[in-house]
Amino acid sequence: MVLVGWRCVFHDLKTIQICFVRNGHRLRGKAPGVARTLKQRLEEINYKDPVLSQKIDIGFKPPKSPQMKELYKQLGAVRSSKGLEKLARTGELLIPLDEVKKDWKTTVGPQQIKKVAEHYGVYETLFGDAYFTPCVMVDIHYKNADGCCFPVHRGNVIKPNEASVVPEVSYEAKPDTLWTLILTNPDGHFTSDDAEYVHWFVGNIPGNEISKGEVIWDYLQPFPARGTGYQRFIFVLYKQEQKMDYSQLKQQLPCLQLQKRTFKTLDFYRKHQHDLTPAGLAFFQSDWDSTLTDFYHNTLQMKEPVFEYDFTEPYISPQRWFPLRKPFNVYMDKYRDPKDVIKGYLLKKLKKTHPFKKPEPPPLYPNAFRLDDDIPSWLKTEIKKDRLGWGRINDV
Structure with missing residues (x-):
């Protein structure tokens, strides 16, 4: 005998099964009060050990700027100022952008750069479970022969033909300090998914004089392959505790063999973590343009790679007579x-x-x-x- 609703079905004296019977359909399983909810099941599937998933800070601790209190006071005064509101409404309010940028660098700039880098997966790709707050602001500009200037911010798009020459890099540093600057591409390696191509490596830089540093790898322009989409090109500035010996990494210049430019930031940092501390960060994105065809053929002396996505065959249901609601x-x-x-x-x-x-x-x-x-x-x-x-x- 089958009843509609909740009931107990006695298969024998030892087994009792709870089932729900309605309109001739029997749904077997645990009762709603006993079964786990969807939220509980998702929490169980996506569970992460809080100890193992904890991120490690490998950078300098940014000093608390005394200007933050003054900044909040100024914001409160500006918002309550009727004169500034009138100038802004009439389009007569002039803002000194250089002073605003200077205040941004010393207040909320490092934390905002860190958030943007986390959004683009920079830390996870380069350093795994580690991260750092960029305390040193790095200004990078590409200047072409025609006078155009292309700044590197945090994820902006710069075409390969716009980044074909060595960029101008500037940052504030004491003359008696040593630095290492590395430009790497973690998205464009042709033979290994977890490897990178190093596009520029300058070590033992005295202060902020890049030209006096030791060039380990000379500059190589971005060359994202056709069909691969946007790729990240990341500048990382390390502060050295002492003069580094990069003789094992140094290549004969100019280095145009891509295999010799294979690089892994995580392995490099693990080897020199006691002498190097990441302090500055900037990155941009780039994708294929028509100038790379000549670059592959004449500069890299190789055939230009082209990637295409291979779509799977669409599923077609078995043919039937008189399909309804179909042309x-x-x-x-x-x-x-x-x-x-x-x-x-x-x-x-x-x-x-x-x-x-x-x-x-x-x-x-x-x-x-x-x-x-x-x-x-x-x-x-x-x-x-x-x-x-x-x-x-x-x-x-």
Whole structure:
């Protein structure tokens, strides 16, 4: 006997099964009060050990700026100032951008750069479970021969032809300190997914004089392959505790062999973590442009790689008689050879084409012509599309 609603089904004296029976359907499983909710199951699936998932700070601790209190006071005064509000409303308020940028660097700038880097996955890609707060602000600009300047901020797009020359790098540092600057691309390695290409490596930089540093790898412009989309190019500035010996990494310049430019930031930092501390960060994005074809052929002396996404074949359900709520011709085309479909549209188009006469101009109001009532609905739709110039026949 089967009842509608909750009931106990006695299979034997030892087994009791709870089931829900309604409208002839029996849903087996635990009762809603006993079974776990969707939220509980998702928390169990996405659970992460708080100890293992804890991030490690490998950078300098940013000093608390005494200007923050003054900044909040100024913000309060500005918001309550009627004179500034009037100047802003009339378009007469002038803001000194240099002073604003200077205040931003010493107040909220490092934390905002850190948030943007986390958003783009910079720390996770380069340092794994570690991160750092960029305490040293690095200003990087690409200048071309025509006088155009392309600054590197945090994730802005710079084309390969705009970054073809060595950039100008500046930062504040004492002359008796040593620094290391590395430009790396973690997204464009051709043979290894977890490896990088180092595009620039300058070590033992005295103060902020990049030209006096030791060039380990000379500058190589970005060369993202066609079809790979945007790639990240990351500048990391390290502060040295002492003079470093990079003789094992140093290559013969100019280095144009990509295999010799294979690099891993995490392995490099683990080896020198007692002598190097990351302090500055800047990065940009770049994708393929037409100038890279010549760069691959003449500079790298290699065939230009082109990547394409291989789409899987679409699933087509087994054919059946009289499909409901589906256009007849479109449904039948799914089960035909695509070449035959294109051939049919091409022949239909060639029937209206004359080798020596211009094609007839389309009517001003194509759908104003009446169609016979005995024409099937799918054919009416096809005729309307043909008149309006819609559909595949115009793409053949």
